[in-house]
Every structure is written in structure tokens, then in C-alpha cells.
Amino acid sequence: MLDILIIGGGPIGIACALYAQRAGLSYQVVEKGCLVNSLYNYPSTMTFFSTSELLEIGGIPFVTVHNKPNRAEALEYYRRVTVSNQLKVNLFEEVLSVSGTKGHFTISTSKNTYEAKNVIVSTGFYDVPNKLNIPGEELPKVRHYYQDPHYYAMQKVVVIGSSNSAIDVALETYRKGAEVTLVIRDEEVSQRVKYWIRPDIMNRLKEGSIKAYFNAHLTAIRPYEVDIQTPEGQITIANDFVMAMTGYQPNFAFLQKLGIKLSGDGRSLPDYNPDTMETNQKGIYLAGVVCGGMDTHLWFIENSRIHAEIIVGGIVSGL
Numbered sequence: 001m002l003d004i005l006i007i008g009g010g011p012i013g014i015a016c017a018l019y020a021q022r023a024g025l026s027y028q029v030v031e032k033g034c035l036v037n038s039l040y041n042y043p044s045t046m047t048f049f050s051t052s053e054l055l056e057i058g059g060i061p062f063v064t065v066h067n068k069p070n071r072a073e074a075l076e077y078y079r080r081v082t083v084s085n086q087l088k089v090n091l092f093e094e095v096l097s098v099s100g101t102k103g104h105f106t107i108s109t110s111k112n113t114y115e116a117k118n119v120i121v122s123t124g125f126y127d128v129p130n131k132l133n134i135p136g137e138e139l140p141k142v143r144h145y146y147q148d149p150h151y152y153a154m155q156k157v158v159v160i161g162s163s164n165s166a167i168d169v170a171l172e173t174y175r176k177g178a179e180v181t182l183v184i185r186d187e188e189v190s191q192r193v194k195y196w197i198r199p200d201i202m203n204r205l206k207e208g209s210i211k212a213y214f215n216a217h218l219t220a221i222r223p224y225e226v227d228i229q230t231p232e233g234q235i236t237i238a239n240d241f242v243m244a245m246t247g248y249q250p251n252f253a254f255l256q257k258l259g260i261k262l263s264g265d266g267r268s269l270p271d272y273n274p275d276t277m278e279t280n281q282k283g284i285y286l287a288g289v290v291c292g293g294m295d296t297h298l299w300f301i302e303n304s305r306i307h308a309e310i311i312v313g314g315i316v317s318g319l
Contacts, residue, residue: 001115002026004315005107007095008122010036011057011078011301012288015308016120017087018058023316028116029087030109032094036078038126039071044148045172046071049164049194054302057081098258102283118315121258122287122307125250125296132160132244136221142242149176155240158183158226160218162190166245167201173243174210181237182212183228192297218242250290258284262293269293276314277307285311 006016009031020027034040048055052062052069055077062069062077069077082089094110098119107114129144131137146165149172159170162184174180182205189201189212204210213230220227226239252268259281261271270293271280278285287307292298 001104001117002028003116004028004118004120004312005030005105005114005116006120006122007107008120008124008288008290009033009089009091010038010122010124010288011055012304012307013120013122014078014082014087014089015057015305016122016287016311017089018060018081018085019308019312021085021087022058023312025312025315027088028114029089030093030095030107030114031089031091032110034091035082035089036075038124039074039078041126041145041147042071043146043165043168043172044071046168048074050300050302052077057301057305057308058085095254098284105283118283118285119258120285120287120311121255121260121290123251123254123290125248125289125292128249128251129244130246130249132218132246134218134220136226137244139221139223139242141223141240142221142244144244144246144248146243146245149173149178152176152178152241154178156238157181157241157243158218158228158237158239159243159245160184161245161247162186162188163192163245163247164190164194164197166243167193167197169243169245170210171197171200171204174204180210181239182210183216183218184212184214185217187214247296249294249296250292252293255290260284260286267294269295275310277311278314287311 003025004027006013006029009029017029047070052064056062064073097108100106103117105116146169152173153176157173157178158181160183170180216230219229227236260279263269272286288304289299
């Protein structure tokens with residue numbers, strides 16, 4: 001029987017494995033996608049807001065040429081940490097169910113069945129996009145994920161949102177020749193936009209290179225046009241692609257399947273003890289950004305790295 005079964009092979013799941021290994025505990029990481037699956041699905045041109053030091057796990061140096069690493073550098077770093085430490089990670093293996101109680105859980109996956117004394121859930125929030133819930137959202141031209149700007153060259157692109165991901169998409173596709181329209185629910189571009197990016201988007205809006213509708217939202221999507229509700233009324237514009245950068249949320253259905261309680265205030269905060277990271281289900285712990293519920297800006301790699309040490313330390317002291 002394993003001491004710990006870790007669900008999720010992202011940076012924090014890997015950190016949990018590192019600390020478990022150093023503590024002499026038996027463990028297994030199970031990841032339904034590729035290694036650090038969420039980071040892999042980030043845009044190919046993405047640069048982190050954080051410095052490389054803040055993305056380090058387990059005290060292992062993350063050396064980069066520039067102060068702020070990019071996606072490719074992060075993928076290489078976490079892969080090398082995993083391989084060089086010979087961490088026990090099974091990829092493309094989805095957890096289907098967890099049953100039992102603290103001290104004896106049975107975990108069934110798409111490939112295996114495990115028994116473990118404790119379970120750590122570190123599943124992030126990138127797998128479930130926040131939907132628009134409007135007619136036409138199911139059309140193939142609507143994208144909730146973005147990889148590369150070249151695909152949208154010479155196309156009419158509507159970008160929904162005003163945070164970092166939306167602004168990056170708007171600027172990058174514009175520079176590849178797309179005709180870009182931003183649709184923003186608020187009255188201004190988000191203050192969270194990276195400080196070195198904000199002047200760029202503000203200048204593009206000022207000169208009219210990128211069109212923006214503020215206090216606005218899409219009401220319908222059709223194959224070659226969209227309807228936008230603006231303060232001046234509804235308008236219809238020609239459109240080839242809709243990039244719905246509306247954010248993501250944890251897999252709440254999976255958390256509830258495990259018996260983890262969620263707050264009913266719209267934030268869906270999971271029930272856990274911040275001193276131990278143990279949930280209301282004894283023996284099941286949360287680590288990383290999944291702890292924030294709908295507040296997906298609450299936890300990041302840099303401030304949730306400590307979760308691994310807290311959880312493993314608590315399990316060791318309780319053995």
C-alpha cells in the first residue's frame with residue numbers, strides 16, 4: 001500500500017512527489033494528460049509573470065537566460081526535475097474514482113487500481129473553461145484555448161476578456177495580420193495585465209489598430225458574424241473566429257465526487273484546513289491552485305509550492 005497517491009502531475013504535484021520521496025514515503029503520481037499538462041497547453045509564445053526563482057520547486061534551481069522564463073523553458077525545467085529525481089509519475093492515466101477512508105483508500109484509474117493511505121489532489125483549474133452560455137458557442141470557430149497566432153492571420157477575430165490571456169491573444173494575432181476586436185465586460189482593460197504589456201495594448205487601442213467595446217458582451221455567435229451588446233445597443237459584426245478567453249475553473253464535479261464540500265457563495269471554495277491542507281474528507285489533501293475554487297487568481301505556483309511541504313510534513317508527523 002502506498003503512503004500517498006498524488007492526483008495531478010503539474011508543478012505542485014511534482015513538488016509533492018519530491019517531498020514525499022525525500023521523506024522516505026512511498027508514493028505515485030497519476031496524471032490524466034502529459035507531464036505538466038496545463039503548462040503544455042499554454043500559448044507557445046507565453047512568458048511567465050514570475051521570475052524563474054519563484055517557479056522553482058523543492059529548492060532545485062531553475063536557470064534561465066532571461067529574468068522571466070517562457071513556456072518552453074518551464075516545460076524543460078519540470079521535465080528535468082522529474083527525470084533527474086526519478087520521480088514515480090504515470091502519465092495519460094485518468095483517476096476515475098476514490099473510495100475508502102484515511103489509512104486505506106482505493107483509487108481506480110483508466111489503467112490501474114491503487115491502494116493508498118492518503119490522497120493529494122493537485123489538479124489545477126485549466127481543464128474546464130468558463131462558458132459563455134450563448135447561442136452559437138458550440139461552433140468550431142469558438143476557442144477557449146489558444147496556441148499560436150499564425151493560425152489567425154488575415155482573419156476577423158473577436159477576443160473576449162481583458163486579462164493577460166485575452167490581451168496576449170489580441171496583440172499577437174493583430175501582429176500576424178488579424179483584424180482584432182476586443183469585447184470587455186468592464187469599463188477598462190484589467191489592472192492585472194502584465195506591466196510590460198499594458199502600454200502596448202493601450203497604445204493599440206488609442207490608435208485604433210485594435211477595436212474594443214467596453215461594458216459589452218456577446219449575445220450570439222453565427223458562422224460568419226457575431227452580435228455584441230454595447231452601451232449604445234446591439235451591433236452585428238463580421239467574424240471568422242471567437243477567442244473566448246473567459247478563464248477556467250477547477251473540476252468541481254470531481255471534487256464533489258470525492259466528498260469534498262464546496263462553499264455555496266458562488267466562489268465554490270473547497271473545504272480544507274489551511275494549516276494542514278486536509279479537506280473535510282480525512283486523508284484527502286488539496287495542493288496548488290485547486291484550493292482557490294472560482295478565485296483562480298488566489299493561488300499560483302510561487303505561493304502554493306509550500307503546500308507540498310505542509311502536506312508531507314503533516315503526514316510524516318502523523319505516521
